[in-house]
Amino acid sequence: MPLPRQVFIAVIGAGGVGRCFLKQLHYLASHLCRDSSAPTYLSLILLSTSKKCLRNPDYRSLHLDTWEQDLAASSTAPLSPEELAEYLAHAPNKVVLVDNTSNQALADAYPLFLHKGISIVTPNKKAFSSNYDLWKSIFSAASNGNGHGGGYVFHESSVGAGLPVICTLKELVETGDEVRKIEGVFSGTMSFLFNSFMPVGGGGGPFSAEVKKAKELGYTEPDPRDDLNGLDVARKLTILARIAGLEVESPTSFPVQSLIPKELEGCKSGDEFLERLGEFDGKMEELKKQAAAEGKVVRFVGSVDVAKKEVKVGLEKFDASHPIAALKGSDNIISFYTKRYGDNPLIIQGAGAGGEVTAMGVTADLIKVLRLLH
Ligand SMILES: NC(=O)C1=CN([C@@H]2O[C@H](COP(=O)(O)OP(=O)(O)OC[C@H]3O[C@@H](n4cnc5c(N)ncnc54)[C@H](OP(=O)(O)O)[C@@H]3O)[C@@H](O)[C@H]2O)C=CC1
Ligand SMILES: N[C@@H](CC=O)C(=O)O
Numbered sequence: 001m002p003l004p005r006q007v008f009i010a011v012i013g014a015g016g017v018g019r020c021f022l023k024q025l026h027y028l029a030s031h032l033c034r035d036s037s038a039p040t041y042l043s044l045i046l047l048s049t050s051k052k053c054l055r056n057p058d059y060r061s062l063h064l065d066t067w068e069q070d071l072a073a074s075s076t077a078p079l080s081p082e083e084l085a086e087y088l089a090h091a092p093n094k095v096v097l098v099d100n101t102s103n104q105a106l107a108d109a110y111p112l113f114l115h116k117g118i119s120i121v122t123p124n125k126k127a128f129s130s131n132y133d134l135w136k137s138i139f140s141a142a143s144n145g146n147g148h149g150g151g152y153v154f155h156e157s158s159v160g161a162g163l164p165v166i167c168t169l170k171e172l173v174e175t176g177d178e179v180r181k182i183e184g185v186f187s188g189t190m191s192f193l194f195n196s197f198m199p200v201g202g203g204g205g206p207f208s209a210e211v212k213k214a215k216e217l218g219y220t221e222p223d224p225r226d227d228l229n230g231l232d233v234a235r236k237l238t239i240l241a242r243i244a245g246l247e248v249e250s251p252t253s254f255p256v257q258s259l260i261p262k263e264l265e266g267c268k269s270g271d272e273f274l275e276r277l278g279e280f281d282g283k284m285e286e287l288k289k290q291a292a293a294e295g296k297v298v299r300f301v302g303s304v305d306v307a308k309k310e311v312k313v314g315l316e317k318f319d320a321s322h323p324i325a326a327l328k329g330s331d332n333i334i335s336f337y338t339k340r341y342g343d344n345p346l347i348i349q350g351a352g353a354g355g356e357v358t359a360m361g362v363t364a365d366l367i368k369v370l371r372l373l374h
């Protein structure tokens with residue numbers, strides 16, 4: 001007999017973000033079940049990486065305190081998205097799927113999960129920034145705002161990690177403000193790279209060494225080339241532009257500046273790319289010198305001009321006194337220019353990458369779904 005107000009959780013991906021999410025889920029589950037007035041029991045019923053899967057055939061709970069050893073000991077292969085949807089659709093309680101991967105096939109299956117009443121929370125940008133048809137299928141299958149029995153979907157951490165970027169933009173739009181322009185630094189990796197390699201006042205180590213550091217710190221995409229080619233920022237701007245009402249077809253349908261040297265475009269793997277990147281440190285030093293000669297620094301930025309229907313992504317020079325030049329660490333800064341806010345934009349700033357802050361956005365989205373399910 002299922003416990004009252006029990007919700008099943010299936011987690012795909014246990015990397016930098018996934019393992020922080022599992023820790024936060026453990027905290028949340030133990031707090032929610034102690035609420036004597038309305039306890040909610042969260043049960044982890046499936047956990048999968050690209051190589052292994054952990055699940056009990058009768059949907060019995062997995063152990064949140066020993067998942068790592070249990071997963072390592074498992075010899076069960078991961079399910080395909082279709083098998084996963086089937087398995088979760090037959091669960092005797094409501095299910096929330098937590099996609100902590102950057103997998104496109106799983107993202108393509110979101111409409112299938114939602115149609116089956118399975119809710120989704122995720123930091124994965126792929127579903128919301130690929131072709132516009134997928135975006136439409138996801139939001140017509142989801143119950144968000146139209147309550148027709150599908151699951152709910154939330155993806156706050158797909159832009160600005162845990163920073164409240166998507167919910168803020170949605171509230172501006174839903175309350176009738178006119179969003180005119182969104183601009184800023186949207187990549188934790190790019191922010192870290194340029195803040196460290198080209199700090200205001202001079203100094204900074206070789207560019208390639210900072211790229212390796214950003215990967216070690218868990219800021220980059222699984223393959224750091226997805227950050228350096230500008231596509232990660234282009235995906236985030238595609239998501240924001242769509243929420244602001246622009247029908248952007250894909251993240252490659254507007255100008256995106258890539259920092260991948262032409263000679264390294266053919267690298268077979270991210271590791272080969274990282275090994276050879278040092279050969280191009282001289283070019284980045286040149287860029288730094290040119291900007292310094294004008295008393296400026298270079299930063300990787302993006303913008304959505306809603307009125308002009310223009311999106312762009314690339315390098316720009318900034319005076320040392322500009323707030324973008326003064327960012328630290330992996331900070332993002334995102335400015336919303338709207339009719340209500342006039343010339344003084346609404347600004348959101350803070351860490352834009354990292355396991356804990358990204359998982360926080362995912363866990364907060366899970367809490368939003370739990371409130372809607374009950
Ligand atoms: N890191 C960050 O700061 C931020 C990340 N994000 C997004 O969060 C997501 C996760 O990022 P991060 O944790 O850093 O990435 P990692 O590479 O550290 O982890 C990815 C995890 O997903 C698993 N995985 C990949 N493909 C599949 C698949 N087909 N089936 C099951 N599991 C799969 C991997 O399995 P295996 O262990 O077997 O390789 C791994 O456990 C990405 O979409 C990223 O864009 C968003 C905001 C910030
Ligand atoms: N690789 C991304 C992670 C968050 O989306 C970044 O660096 O911003």
Ligand code: NA
Pocket residue numbers: 156157158159160161162163164165166361
């Ligand atoms: Na966010």
